[in-house]
Amino acid sequence: MKRILLTLSPEQAADKQLITKAVAREVHLPSQSLYGWHIVKRSIDARQRQPKVLLTIDACLSQEETLIPPYDKPVYQDVSAPGTPEVNIIGMGPAGLFAALTLIEHGIRPVIYERGKEVSLRKMDIARLNRNEGLSPESNYCFGEGGAGTFSDGKLFSRSSKRGNMQRVMELFHYFGADDTVLYEAHAHIGSDRLPSIIRRMRETILQHGGQVHFDTCVTALDLSRPTILAIGHSAHDTYRLLDKSGIRMEPKGLAMGVRVEHPQTLIDQIMYHGSPLRAQGLLPAASYSLVTQVHNRFGQRGVYSFCMCPGGHIVPAATEAQSIIVNGMSASHRNSPYANSGIVVELHPEDLREGCSAIEWLAFQEQLEHLAWLHGADVAGAPLSAIAPAQRLDDFVAGRDSHDLPKCSYLPGCIPSRLDQWLPPVIGDSLRQGFADFGRKYPGFLTHDAVILGVESRSSSAIRIPRNPETMAHPDSPNLYPAGEGAGYAGGITSSALDGIRVAQALSTRLLNS
Ligand SMILES: Cc1cc2nc3c(=O)[nH]c(=O)nc-3n(C[C@H](O)[C@H](O)[C@H](O)COP(=O)(O)OP(=O)(O)OC[C@H]3O[C@@H](n4cnc5c(N)ncnc54)[C@H](O)[C@@H]3O)c2cc1C
Numbered sequence: 414m415k416r417i418l419l420t421l422s423p424e425q426a427a428d429k430q431l432i433t434k435a436v437a438r439e440v441h442l443p444s445q446s447l448y449g450w451h452i453v454k455r456s457i458d459a460r461q462r463q464p465k466v467l468l469t470i471d472a473c474l475s476q477e478e479t480l481i482p483p484y485d486k487p488v489y490q491d492v493s494a495p496g497t498p499e500v501n502i503i504g505m506g507p508a509g510l511f512a513a514l515t516l517i518e519h520g521i522r523p524v525i526y527e528r529g530k531e532v533s534l535r536k537m538d539i540a541r542l543n544r545n546e547g548l549s550p551e552s553n554y555c556f557g558e559g560g561a562g563t564f565s566d567g568k569l570f571s572r573s574s575k576r577g578n579m580q581r582v583m584e585l586f587h588y589f590g591a592d593d594t595v596l597y598e599a600h601a602h603i604g605s606d607r608l609p610s611i612i613r614r615m616r617e618t619i620l621q622h623g624g625q626v627h628f629d630t631c632v633t634a635l636d637l638s639r640p641t642i643l644a645i646g647h648s649a650h651d652t653y654r655l656l657d658k659s660g661i662r663m664e665p666k667g668l669a670m671g672v673r674v675e676h677p678q679t680l681i682d683q684i685m686y687h688g689s690p691l692r693a694q695g696l697l698p699a700a701s702y703s704l705v706t707q708v709h710n711r712f713g714q715r716g717v718y719s720f721c722m723c724p725g726g727h728i729v730p731a732a733t734e735a736q737s738i739i740v741n742g743m744s745a746s747h748r749n750s751p752y753a754n755s756g757i758v759v760e761l762h763p764e765d766l767r768e769g770c771s772a773i774e775w776l777a778f779q780e781q782l783e784h785l786a787w788l789h790g791a792d793v794a795g796a797p798l799s800a801i802a803p804a805q806r807l808d809d810f811v812a813g814r815d816s817h818d819l820p821k822c823s824y825l826p827g828c829i830p831s832r833l834d835q836w837l838p839p840v841i842g843d844s845l846r847q848g849f850a851d852f853g854r855k856y857p858g859f860l861t862h863d864a865v866i867l868g869v870e871s872r873s874s875s876a877i878r879i880p881r882n883p884e885t886m887a888h889p890d891s892p893n894l895y896p897a898g899e900g901a902g903y904a905g906g907i908t909s910s911a912l913d914g915i916r917v918a919q920a921l922s923t924r925l926l927n928s
Pocket residue numbers: 503504505506507508509526527528529554555556557558559560561562563564565566567568569570630631632633644645646647648649652721729731741742743897898899900904905906907908910911
């Protein structure tokens with residue numbers, strides 16, 4: 414096997430025969446003597462006028478070498494026998510699911526409690542929400558089988574080795590049904606249409622090996638007589654309040670809040686691919702962007718950045734409680750909607766509220782903003798039970814003026830014109846205005862009348878950190894409590910939450926199997 418790097422034009426990269434020729438040239442063999450090749454990593458470099466495709470390829474030089482990148486398949490034990498050690502898991506998002514699978518690998522039975530429904534029933538509640546027929550507080554974009562990851566964009570980005578073996582998470586997604594690209598794409602993406610079946614296969618594996626899953630079961634009291642992995646995500650504010658009442662120590666942490674912006678995808682393609690015709694010819698995917706800037710204003714220096722960019726995607730209603738509007742984004746595997754959206758958020762710190770602010774006060778600050786969005790959206794629209802979001806054209810927001818109408822938008826429940834520039838807390842509003850102006854300077858065309866912003870994007874990360882011992886992974890005050898995933902403040906996104914679930918389950922297995 415020989416690893417080589419190729420830089421190709423999008424036309425060349427779309428042609429397997431041309432790749433084979435280029436690989437053969439690199440390994441100094443005639444094409445017919447090459448046993449095959451597979452892509453280890455693929456990315457697009459669109460910084461230059463002519464976008465390039467960068468490929469890392471393993472060339473197979475002998476018959477024994479396999480074409481599919483080899484990885485160790487997981488070996489799940491039978492954990493159904495009486496007397497098998499048991500661990501409770503609260504929450505069945507990526508952290509809870511991957512923790513459960515890891516426990517089974519170690520011969521430990523997971524018993525999962527999930528407040529929401531199984532994925533096929535959850536789909537119906539989400540469809541109702543999008544038809545504006547009301548929110549089901551226990552079954553929505555955040556709660557239910559697979560957690561917030563199920564109907565998400567399914568971007569599996571982080572390859573950082575700092576938090577552990579991200580590649581292993583990709584391999585497990587592949588094992589449960591994701592296509593080969595998750596093994597090599599630099600910006601792998603599963604899509605909200607494919608995630609549910611992957612999640613279902615994970616659940617079936619857990620059940621087949623003797624694990625237990627209890628849907629429609631919201632944990633409302635903590636029993637820590639048995640080890641418990643707490644993988645509740647960052648949206649279960651009622652559960653944080655339960656922890657607080659139960660005396661579990663938590664800390665407020667920095668988070669980022671703002672709005673979701675949406676442009677026509679063709680405009681983003683034009684900006685990011687410098688007008689290249691290759692996109693229209695289908696040789697380049699829907700373009701994405703990653704924007705970041707630092708602004709200075711009366712609140713000091715603030716980072717303003719794009720978050721969870723969804724090319725060819727939809728803006729979705731992601732609230733879990735009534736009288737609150739929260740927006741987020743997702744896309745299907747083909748990324749073929751005519752819209753491009755992303756969260757544009759501002760860094761915030763608990764000290765912005767007050768020095769020494771508590772975790773629960775910090776949550777309340779987040780909730781106030783979400784309620785404000787409801788007051789200016791659904792409530793003002795005269796449909797208080799709906800998910801109608803307040804919205805403003807992007808150029809009107811930056812200039813501080815009314816939007817008399819709104820452009821077409823992917824957000825199905827609907828929007829109503831609103832002066833977000835006037836009601837967003839100034840630390841967010843001022844910073845966003847400066848941030849958007851800067852993005853407009855750097856990317857001419859971005860700051861346009863054809864773009865719209867919707868409020869509010871408030872759940873980009875957890876507002877809370879639940880402390881834990883970095884070695885044992887247990888809460889320092891509660892040796893049977895194992896905080897995990899995004900809601901515990903140790904992850905952000907599907908892959909890192911999954912990985913955190915694996916790490917916590919490994920630490921817990923070591924303890925249980927050695928005691
Ligand atoms: C619309 C949307 C799009 C997203 N797109 C992406 C993306 O493209 N890429 C990416 O990496 N990330 C994305 N994210 C974020 C990602 O989904 C989360 O980071 C990830 O799911 C966090 O995993 P987790 O397991 O820690 O928590 P969660 O996935 O939030 O799961 C927590 C689970 O715990 C359950 N729960 C909570 N409280 C209780 C209780 N008291 N009792 C029982 N069960 C409880 C919840 O119902 C939920 O199922 C997106 C999120 C949303 C909402």
